Amino acid sequence: MSTATGHTSAIRATKVIGTDVYNAGGDKIGKIEDVVLDKTSNNIMFAVVGFGGFLGMNEKYHPLPWSTLDFVPDRGGYVVGFTKEQLEAAPSDGIDQLTKGDGMGYRDRVYDYYDAPRYWQ
Amino acid sequence: MSTATGHTSAIRATKVIGTDVYNAGGDKIGKIEDVVLDKTSNNIMFAVVGFGGFLGMNEKYHPLPWSTLDFVPDRGGYVVGFTKEQLEAAPSDGIDQLTKGDGMGYRDRVYDYYDAPRYWQ
Numbered sequence: 282m283s284t285a286t287g288h289t290s291a292i293r294a295t296k297v298i299g300t301d302v303y304n305a306g307g308d309k310i311g312k313i314e315d316v317v318l319d320k321t322s323n324n325i326m327f328a329v330v331g332f333g334g335f336l337g338m339n340e341k342y343h344p345l346p347w348s349t350l351d352f353v354p355d356r357g358g359y360v361v362g363f364t365k366e367q368l369e370a371a372p373s374d375g376i377d378q379l380t381k382g383d384g385m386g387y388r389d390r391v392y393d394y395y396d397a398p399r400y401w402q
Numbered sequence: 403m404s405t406a407t408g409h410t411s412a413i414r415a416t417k418v419i420g421t422d423v424y425n426a427g428g429d430k431i432g433k434i435e436d437v438v439l440d441k442t443s444n445n446i447m448f449a450v451v452g453f454g455g456f457l458g459m460n461e462k463y464h465p466l467p468w469s470t471l472d473f474v475p476d477r478g479g480y481v482v483g484f485t486k487e488q489l490e491a492a493p494s495d496g497i498d499q500l501t502k503g504d505g506m507g508y509r510d511r512v513y514d515y516y517d518a519p520r521y522w523q
Contacts, residue, residue, distance in 0.1 A: 290441035291505025293450075293497075294415040297439065316439065318418065320411035323446050323468055323521050325439055329414075347444055384412025400444050 292352075301358035302330050302350070304365055313350075313359070314342060314376065317384055324400045326384050327391060329376060332368070341373040344387045346397035363395070371395070413473075422479035423451050423471070425486055434471075434480070435463060435497065438505055445521045447505050448512060450497060453489070462494040465508045467518035484516070492516070 294316050304310045314331040318324075327344040350359040361368075372390045379387050392399050415437050425431045435452040439445075448465040471480040482489075493511045500508050513520050 291438050291447050291501040291509075292441055293501060294437040294439060295419065298416065316415040316437075317412050318415060318437065318446055318468075320413055320468075320473075325444050325446065326412050347439075347441075352441075380412040380414060388412075 297328070300352075301356075303353075303356060303358055303360045304368060305360075305362050306364065308365060309358075310361075310365070310368060311343075316347075317344070317380060319384070319400075322401060326388055327379075329379060331376075332373070342376040342379060343368065343371055343373045344379050344391045346392050346395055348397050349395050418449070421473075422477075424474075424477060424479055424481045425489060426481075426483050427486065429486060430479075431482075431486070431489060432464075437468075438465070438501060440505070440521075443522060447509055448500075450500060452497075453494070463497040463500060464489065464492055464494045465500050465512045467513050467516055469518050470516050 297316055298313050300313050302310050302312060311330050311332040313328055315329040317326040317329060319326040325347040327346055328350055330343045330345050332341055332343055345361065349361050351361070352358075353360045371394055372387060374387070391397075418437055419434055421434050422430055423432050423434060432451050432453040434449055436450040438447040438450060440447040446468040448467055449471055451464045451466050453462050453464055466482065470482050470484075472482070473479070474481045492515055493508060495508070512518075
């Protein structure tokens, strides 16, 4: 998974899905539920992180730009550089809602929210 | 899944995996076993299609560039524009071998073999 070598760092989707995700403070915030693919452009649109009902309501699914997820081998999971408060206030929805309208609504919102570099023009 | 509109055509990896794949002649050749992601460039490196032992040996896994797979709703699966003979002669290996060396070995071989446009420079 190293990216320091400039290599491509191939990873199978079935190994990504189910992996734990931690916030900047080291707290486990949930796990990767799915990866949304952008068929037209050959890109990874976003990862879907399930936050296990920490809002005290039904589980919400947070789209996160793939580039915001850093795999940390010692942790055995992905770490994102955001606080719990930032993540709680982030766009989220039911999992089936995230890909409505070809996914562009949530794609645009979350790349802006997390200030992630866009892969599209 | 339409790409005619210029939309992004978002699709979840968990829905791609397990979908049947048909060749140019309409024969079912296998199903999608996994999708290999290119962590560094945010691209889809290739799909992994499991060919259920049609060589009379252990099942082999064929990497196919994502762009070669067209989803056909009436068929309920992906159709590739290759003959059975082309597919049988294509690069394949055990699934764990496909991502060795950051996946670049098989990536380069199959984009060349299927004459698919490269997403990298």
